[in-house]
Amino acid sequence: MPELPEVEVIKKSLNHRLKKQFITNVWTSKFRMRSQLTAQDQELVKGKMIEKVSRIGKFLVIQLPDSFLLLHFGMSGRLLIAKNNEEIKKIQSTKHVHFLLGLSSIYIFLHDQRRFGGVRLVRKSEADSIVSLKKILNIGVDPIEDLFRPRDFFKKTARVKRNIKSYLMDGSKIAGVGNIYATESLFRAGVNPETPTNKLSLAAWSRIIGCIQFVLTIAIKQGGSTLRDFTDPTGKRGDFTTNHLVYGKKNFNCVVCNARLDAKLINQRTTVFCKFCQKRN
Ligand SMILES: [Zn+2]
Structure with a gap:
């Protein structure tokens, strides 16, 4: 998608x-x-x-x-x-x-x-x-065009008990982050996708937001992620797929600790994560 x-x-x-x-x-x-x-x-x-x-x-x-x-x-x-x-x-x-x-x-x-x-x-x-x-259109903060500040989200979610993965994928809160980039960002930030947002520290929000911006910026530079048939209008495929560390890698080994990656359905979407590396909140 x-x-x-x-x-x-x-x-x-x-x-x-x-x-x-x-x-x-x-x-x-x-x-x-x-x-x-x-x-x-x-x-x-x-x-x-x-x-x-x-x-x-x-x-x-x-x-x-x-x-x-x-x-x-x-x-x-x-x-x-x-x-x-x-x-x-x-x-x-x-x-x-x-x-x-x-x-x-x-x-x-x-x-x-x-x-x-x-x-x-x-x-x-x-x-x-x-x-x-x-x-x-009810579109939230754009991670690469708007001010995207950890403190704002830390405050906004202080009483929200929603899991962080589905919060990140809610377009009315944050624009344009779907399953691929939410999964990849949470792995890099070391945060378990099921962590309730009210349990996240300001430091965790800083890592999450930094990782979202990093992942999106690199992905744009590499022409996006081609899963099946995405291409730009000239027919060029996206190369960011080679940088996926967890998305689509169920049963692969974690690139950090070498343990087997887990997969779970969170809000109907398959979410791959490392239960050892994604414990920080
Ligand atoms: Zn790991």
Whole structure:
């Protein structure tokens, strides 16, 4: 599932390609997605110039003069680009393309096999800035763009008895951290994923936040994590997968103490951890 680093990689790859281009064509498939543009939305975006491509949490935001076009990648979504008829035909002949945006000199396609992703248009009459859009979407602190301070979270969670793993993955608290990056950050911070947040010291919060920022920054530099088929819009796979120390490594040995790693379902998500190295709180 694309998390913050993967969407950031898509954003960086698209911003310079899409900026100042006019939307000439919009198409949606007849299959149901989590959300899709209405006929009215499609009419509204046609002819508009793209001002900028940005990111809010796991949403890619295409900024238009009078609206925000939001793309969410769900479990398996990715964007593909085509620059000529041959490339367009090749992509259109593949299954699972559910949204197309034609621009002056480039086409972008949303490819989503499992269709948990979605496309949505928010008019500026509903949200006039990125800040108000963030409120509408109920997105929390962005670990790489906002002030992300241990003391704030230490105070906020002093009476919250939720396990730290699901807290980190709650997008209304912290933006864009999913199973991969929560699992990897908690291992590096030495914190057990089931630790209740009200039992975490300020020092533990400092380690957790430092590790989240470290892991996300390196992951962005390496093009994200490719599990099955994530690629950036040019087809490049993400290399951060080679830096996973625990995610997807059930029954492997811990790189620190060499004990067998454990796996547990926490809020329906498989969580791999080392019971010896992740004891600090
Ligand atoms: Zn260990």
